[in-house]
Amino acid sequence: MANISYKDAGVDIDAGNEFVEAIKADVKSTFDSNVIGGIGSFAGAYALPAGYKEPVLLSATDGVGTKLKIAIESGKLDTVGIDLVAMCVNDLICNNGVPMFFLDYYATGKLLPENAKEVVAGIAEGCRRAECALVGGETAEMPGMYAEDDFDLAGFAVGVAERSEMDTVANVKAGQTLIALPSSGVHSNGYSLVRKLMFDKLGMTLDTEFEGKPLLETLLEPTRIYVKEYKANKQHVKALAHITGGGIVENLPRVLPEGIKAVVKKDDIRVLPIFEFIGQHVDEEEMFRAFNMGVGMIWCVEPEDVDAVLANTDGYVIGHLEEGERRVEMV
Known part of the structure; x- marks a missing residue:
């Protein structure tokens, strides 16, 4: 019996590498002076901003819901990334948290680098609007879990607040x-x-x-x-x-x-x-x-x-x- 590869199983490592290269400029455009290191490490690093007496870290996570179905069916993928960021950072500010950085999780049946690049470009635009840095993310190609054209998004935002100001x-x-x-x-x-x-x-x-x-x-x-x-x-x-x-x-x-x-x-x-x-x-x-x-x-x-x-x-x-x-x- 002939040997098979990961690509035969539906996962294209080369496509993943191509995608990472394609998004570097968008991701770097969100960086500020507190970002430590660049793209490609195992974890994103961000220096705690100065000026807080009792800094408290706040976190928020969310998705985009079935709005994604409309984006997928239409092929218009450049705005749902903004939604992803918005749903997280708008929650942070309700506890007087200033957004610092953001991470995303993109899961799909088949990774199409051009489509994924559009999505991440939207996430980067959302981060620019929210004045926070996109410091990391994860892309998962999962054939059999998702249909080829389907994908899902999750977002994670971290902010900082003064402890005395959290209880609004x-x-x-x-x-x-x-x-x-x-x-x-x-x-x-x-x-x-x-x-x-x-x-x-x-x-x-x-x-x-x-x-x-x-x-x-x-x-x-x-x-x-x-x-x-x-x-x-x-x-x-x-x-x-x-x-x-x-x-x-x-x-x-x-x-x-x-x-x-x-x-x-x-x-x-x-x-x-x-x-x-x-x-x-x-x-x-x-x-x-x-x-x-x-x-x-x-x-x-x-x-x-x-x-x-x-x-x-x-x-x-x-x-x-x-x-x-x-x-x-x-x-």
């Missing part, structure tokens, strides 16, 4: 104002419902015109990254809530102490057209539990700081905090 819940009290920062679209939550409705029930395609452009462009609009806005307004923000799966009604209470409720004026929310369309076929309560509805992040701000924040962001007021059972009350 302690800063929240009645009388504070709620400021919404707009989302860029569906972000990376609720896509199983989106796909079920639009493709299975309504028979739409990625080429169907929506708001004057192919539906694909709206559905693959990458998740907005709020790191720069956070850094510019940190001194005015008492607490932050990243509006992901579960929507406003489940994420905002995570930053509220017992005895404080959030009163959100539903009519003041600037609902995006994509959600207005979906809302014609999905109950309102379900909409607010599945989607961000046009609000990517909510900040709790003292009344005297509202004008400064509004002048320095594209945010707008959607409610306030008052005494009551810890929950979100839509009015």
